[in-house]
Amino acid sequence: MEISTHDLWTVLHGMGFGALFMLAFSGALAELYRLSAPGAPTLPSQREKNLMNAYLVAMVILAWLTVFSGAYIVYPWYRAVPPAGASDLADYPRRLLLSSGKTSEWHNVGMEWKEHVAWLAPIAMTMVAYVTMKYGRAITRPRLMRTAVLGFAVAAFVATGVAGAFGAFLNKYAPVRGGSVIILKEGER
Amino acid sequence: MSMSENRGGSGLDVDSIPNGPGAAAILAAGIGCAVVGILALAGDASNAIGKLLNFYNPTGTLSGVTTLAIIVWLVSWFALNRSWRTKNVSMGWINVAAFALLAVGFLLTFPPFMDLLQGK
Numbered sequence: 001m002e003i004s005t006h007d008l009w010t011v012l013h014g015m016g017f018g019a020l021f022m023l024a025f026s027g028a029l030a031e032l033y034r035l036s037a038p039g040a041p042t043l044p045s046q047r048e049k050n051l052m053n054a055y056l057v058a059m060v061i062l063a064w065l066t067v068f069s070g071a072y073i074v075y076p077w078y079r080a081v082p083p084a085g086a087s088d089l090a091d092y093p094r095r096l097l098l099s100s101g102k103t104s105e106w107h108n109v110g111m112e113w114k115e116h117v118a119w120l121a122p123i124a125m126t127m128v129a130y131v132t133m134k135y136g137r138a139i140t141r142p143r144l145m146r147t148a149v150l151g152f153a154v155a156a157f158v159a160t161g162v163a164g165a166f167g168a169f170l171n172k173y174a175p176v177r178g179g180s181v182i183i184l185k186e187g188e189r
Numbered sequence: 190m191s192m193s194e195n196r197g198g199s200g201l202d203v204d205s206i207p208n209g210p211g212a213a214a215i216l217a218a219g220i221g222c223a224v225v226g227i228l229a230l231a232g233d234a235s236n237a238i239g240k241l242l243n244f245y246n247p248t249g250t251l252s253g254v255t256t257l258a259i260i261v262w263l264v265s266w267f268a269l270n271r272s273w274r275t276k277n278v279s280m281g282w283i284n285v286a287a288f289a290l291l292a293v294g295f296l297l298t299f300p301p302f303m304d305l306l307q308g309k
Contacts, residue, residue: 071255076247109300116229116298119255120222120291123262127218131211138206144280145208148215148287155222155291 001187005179006077013074014167017066021121022164024059025157031055032132032153036139036146049136056129063122063156070167075115077176093174106173110166118163124156209273212283217269219290221262226297228254234307 003011031052035044044052082092089096097107131139131149139145232239232250242253296302 067255071248071251072245075251079247079249112233112300113298115251116225116254117295119225119258120294120298123218123221123225123258124291127214130214135206135211139211144284145211145215148280148284151284151288152215152218152291155295159295 001185002181002183004177004181006074006176007179008182009069009073009179010171010176013066013069014164014171017062017069018160018164018167021059021062021066022157022160024055024062025153025160028055028059028128029150029153029157032128032150035132035137036149038140038143043137053129053133056125056132060122060126060129063125063160066160067118067122070118071115074176077178078111078170078174091178093170093176096174097170103173106166106170110170114163114166114170117159120159121156121163124152124159128153128156207273207275207277208280209276209278210270212278212280213266213269213273215287216283216290217262217266219287219294220265221258222294223290223297224258224261224294225254226294228257230297230303230306233303 035052077093079094080092082089082095086092089099094107094111097103097111128149131145135145139149228242232242232254239250242250242257244256245252297306
């Protein structure tokens with residue numbers, strides 16, 4: 001059982017940071033709604049506020065780790081340029097996709113959208129965390145602040161979903177390969 | 190404890206917290222999202238701009254698009270916060286502007302829409 005360093009970073013970017021960030025949305029959206037729902041019967045305790053703040057800060061950190069690891073570690077491998085005359089494009093995912101009309105739109109639409117739209121998520125989520133931590137339940141006064149916070153949180157979720165879905169498909173049709181091999185476990189045969 | 194006490198996350202009376210800092214963060218987030226889209230379109234439409242945005246060659250134009258978007262977002266947040274930190278502003282207009290800018294960010298990063306604008 002072995003994995004290459006490029007595979008490992010791709011998994012860390014997509015599953016370690018991105019998927020964990022995406023999974024955290026369900027909890028964040030439910031808690032943000034509960035916190036700011038009109039007529040909420042109880043005020044959150046200090047412990048609940050601290051927990052919510054830590055949760056949101058962790059989401060913001062995951063969001064930024066996802067986009068920076070994607071743009072500055074994985075993406076350069078994706079767009080690597082093959083040497084002139086190279087016929088095996090397996091280690092050059094962008095060129096591999098563009099080499100066929102059956103796969104070129106995975107790059108032209110999928111990667112081109114994913115690489116940009118993903119950056120909306122950390123910007124939006126940083127705002128959501130800041131406003132929620134600063135105002136707490138006060139975001140319901142006026143309710144429009146609550147609308148902005150929930151709207152941008154949903155937008156961050158959608159942006160992450162687009163980037164994550166295209167990332168999964170792109171890695172299926174043109175996986176990022178190469179790098180040093182890390183042997184995790186030797187098999188008997 | 191009365192209902193007006195300690196409702197904000199900061200522990201302050203809810204009515205004593207101006208909405209300006211929150212509005213500044215919301216509008217700045219919209220600006221940051223829009224700038225990602227505008228620069229992505231500019232880099233795609235013009236080779237010269239694309240080359241200017243190539244801050245880090247392994248990442249290409251994306252490096253300049255995102256670096257500049259982050260700078261514009263943070264600078265606009267700082268400037269708006271300085272202007273509004275003690276004020277109450279009209280959240281209705283702030284929300285309309287922020288969501289419109291967010292929509293610009295989504296639309297201008299969507300390649301078929303970028304192509305449509307460029308007549309491709």
